[in-house]
Amino acid sequence: MAKAVRTLEAVDCRIADRMALEHACERMERQIAASAVWLEVDRDCGPAMDALLDYVDGKVSDGRFAAVVSTTAELIDPIAARLHNRSIELIIDADDAQRAAALAIAKAQAGIGERVSDVASDQSAARLRQLSDEVSRIAATLARLSAGPAPAAPTVEVPPKADAPQVSADTVRSIIRARRLRARYFSEDLFADPAWDMLLDLFQAEIAQLRVPVSSLCIAAAVPATTALRWLKTMVSNGMFIRRADPHDGRRVFVELAPQTSVALRRYFAEVGGPAVI
Numbered sequence: 001m002a003k004a005v006r007t008l009e010a011v012d013c014r015i016a017d018r019m020a021l022e023h024a025c026e027r028m029e030r031q032i033a034a035s036a037v038w039l040e041v042d043r044d045c046g047p048a049m050d051a052l053l054d055y056v057d058g059k060v061s062d063g064r065f066a067a068v069v070s071t072t073a074e075l076i077d078p079i080a081a082r083l084h085n086r087s088i089e090l091i092i093d094a095d096d097a098q099r100a101a102a103l104a105i106a107k108a109q110a111g112i113g114e115r116v117s118d119v120a121s122d123q124s125a126a127r128l129r130q131l132s133d134e135v136s137r138i139a140a141t142l143a144r145l146s147a148g149p150a151p152a153a154p155t156v157e158v159p160p161k162a163d164a165p166q167v168s169a170d171t172v173r174s175i176i177r178a179r180r181l182r183a184r185y186f187s188e189d190l191f192a193d194p195a196w197d198m199l200l201d202l203f204q205a206e207i208a209q210l211r212v213p214v215s216s217l218c219i220a221a222a223v224p225a226t227t228a229l230r231w232l233k234t235m236v237s238n239g240m241f242i243r244r245a246d247p248h249d250g251r252r253v254f255v256e257l258a259p260q261t262s263v264a265l266r267r268y269f270a271e272v273g274g275p276a277v278i
Helices: 002-010 021-030 047-061 073-080 096-112 119-140 169-184 194-208 214-220 225-237 259-272
Strands: 036-040 066-071 089-092 241-246 249-257
Touching (some): 021 036, 089 096, 194 225, 194 249, 194 259, 214 225, 214 249
Parallel strands (some): 036 066, 066 089
C-alpha cells in the first residue's frame, strides 16, 4: 500500500481513502465519484480478491472509473482470469516509473469512450503506452522475469486446419530455439518482439495440442510481464488471439490463436520454407 500511495502522490492525485481489500467493494459503493481505483495485490486472497476484481471490472466497463491492478508474477493467472475490460491496466512487479505510466494510460483510456470523436485523446493513449513499454524495456535490463520449470500443460483437441499447409512442431521449436540463442551473445533488448514471440509460442502449442495459460505466454514473450500483458490485450482486441476460460478452474484462462491467425501462420511458414531462421 505504501508503494501505491507514493505513486499517487507523485502524480498529484488526491487519495479519497485507502483500505484493506476485504472492505473495498463496500467503500467504493459509498464513493460518489472517482477518477481511478488502484488495487495493490501482493498475495492470493481467494474469494474476496475474486469478488473485488469482478466488481472493479464491471464498474470500469460501466465507465464509473479507471483502474490499475498492481501485483506479482505469481498472481498473473488468477487475476487475469477476472479482468476482461481492456482499459484496466495490469502491471507486474512494476517500479515507480511503470506505475505512474500505468495510471496515466488507464485514465486516458477511460476517457476515450466518452470522447469518441476526440482523435487527440486516442493518440495520447497510444503514446503513453509506447512510453510505458520503453520504460519496461529499460527496467528489464536490471531485473528479468524469472521463469522456473512450468508444470505440464493439459492436452486439448485442436481441429485440423484443412485449408492450410501443415507445419511440423520441430520446425517451430527450432525457430524458437534459434531466437532464444541470440540472448547468449547479445542483449535481449536489441531483439524485443513480443507479438511475434507470442505468436510462435501459441502456434507451437496448437501443433502439440497444448493449452497455454496467460502466465506462460508472458514468459514466452521475453519481455517484462507488464509489457507482455499489454501486447496480449492488443492481440485479443485485434482478433488475433482468443481467451478461453479453463472449464476446470475458474481462476485461470487460456490463450490460443484465432482460426484466421493459425491459417495465416501456416501459409507463412509454407511460403518461407524450412531452412529459414526467423
